[in-house]
Amino acid sequence: MFLMSYPLWVKVTAVTLLAVCGLLLVIFKPNFPIDPVPTSSPSVVVNVGSNHTGNVAGRDVIIYSGQTDAQKEATLELQANLERERTTRIKLENNLAPRRLTESDKNALIKVLKPFAGQKCLVSSILGDSEGKAYADDFVQALDGAGWDHGGDRGITYNAWSVNPSGLQIVLHQRTQNTGDGNPAIAALINVTKALGLIDENGVKLDPQIPSLVVQFRIGTKPVPRN
DSSP: OTTTTSOHHHHHHHHHHHHHHHHHHHHSOOOOOOOOOOOOOOSEEEEEEEOTTSSEEEEEEEEOSSOOHHHHHHHHHHHHHHHHHHHHHHHHHHHHSOOOOOHHHHHHHHHHHGGGTTOBEEEEEETTOHHHHHHHHHHHHHHHHHTOBOOGGGGEEEEOOSSOOBSEEEEESOOSTTSSTTOHHHHHHHHHHHHTTSSOTTOEEEOTTSOTTOEEEEEOBOOOOOO
């Protein structure tokens, strides 16, 4: 209504300018800043990792501030449950894994046994037991590195015992006061295998069929883990 008092050319000019401004707004849409919408951070995040086989390797619980006492208690319980699950899984994986000597084990055996190079020995495992054979091969490598004499292939045997042994056994013809019948090489072997956790207190056996002053590495079945 305010244009009614103006001349016609003014009215036409004003309307034309308004139309041009409207068209420009349609063609060139301005990007007006938009205030960010605040979002609440989660109070607990569980990160799941994986190992080279693609299996779950670990889980981490990340706790954010602002939790209530009930939420904190639930988070701590979740953390404890995940830790128990991880421990159980690792124990199960270790139980299923085949026995092998690590490079550290082999080096320790070589270091302790090398001063007694030439000591005669035998390495025996169960016939048809591929896991035990691989474990026995590890001992052959360590004995070769220490210069112990297993007589080549003659001293590496695969036996069909009437009752299969369990675990690793150090077998002697006879033994006096846990010293390997006065043989320092056998005494050193017993000490290092115990120190490495390869045998326990029952891991040294006597067998009259073993030649005197010869030691046999007898690889039995993989022991059933104790609960």
